[in-house]
Amino acid sequence: MLKPTRLLDLALNVVFAAAIAWVATRFAYSTFPAISMLAGASLLPVAGIEAALGFVIKARIADERIGDGLHDLHPINVARAVALAKASLQVGSLAAGVWLGFLLWVFPQRGTLTAAAADSPGAVVGLLAGSALVAAALWLEYCCRAPDDPTDESATT
Known part of the structure; x- marks a missing residue:
């Protein structure tokens, strides 16, 4: 059985990736290209699509419209x-x-490095976009539960 x-x-993923990114940024920041707001925002459309998909699936499950009929949502989907x-x-x-991890190194450098000051907004947007994708994916995962799933094991354990 698939668990939440x-x-x-x-959280362990975040800590692990942050540590590696901090080390990489510390040693190779001068070779990095400029960070644009668009680079940071690249995950936002995916997060939006997944959040919307969660609402659609949740509504179909609530209406018991899961099946292989013409207007039903197939279980494989x-x-x-x-x-x-x-x-x-x-x-x-x-x-x-x-x-x-990138921000942990760049943010304190903003006063001394103009590139760090210019890269910070895109990195903040990237952090927020990654967090939004996690939130949307958690929502989608939650919405895909079968109505008779046991509720004693939540996603927070």
Whole structure:
């Protein structure tokens, strides 16, 4: 049986990715290209799509419109949505960790390095976009639960 993603696992992803990104930024920042706001925001459309998909699936499950009929949501598509959510949780938490590690090195350097000051807003947007993807994927994962799932194990354990 597939279990809900544990928040501890996601937190460990963030910490691991942040540590590696901090080290990489510390030693190779001068070789990095400029960070634009668009680079940081690249995960936001995916987060929006997943959040919307969660609402659609939740409504179909509530209306008992799961099946192989013409206007029903096929169960395999729900399983695919769960797989998408699980993958997005990994991508989002690792991306948030990378942006966090980058920011932990760049943010204190803003006063002395103009490049660091210019890169900070894009990195903040990246951190927020990674976090938004994690939130949307958690929502999608939650919405894909079968109505008779036991509720004693929540996503927070």
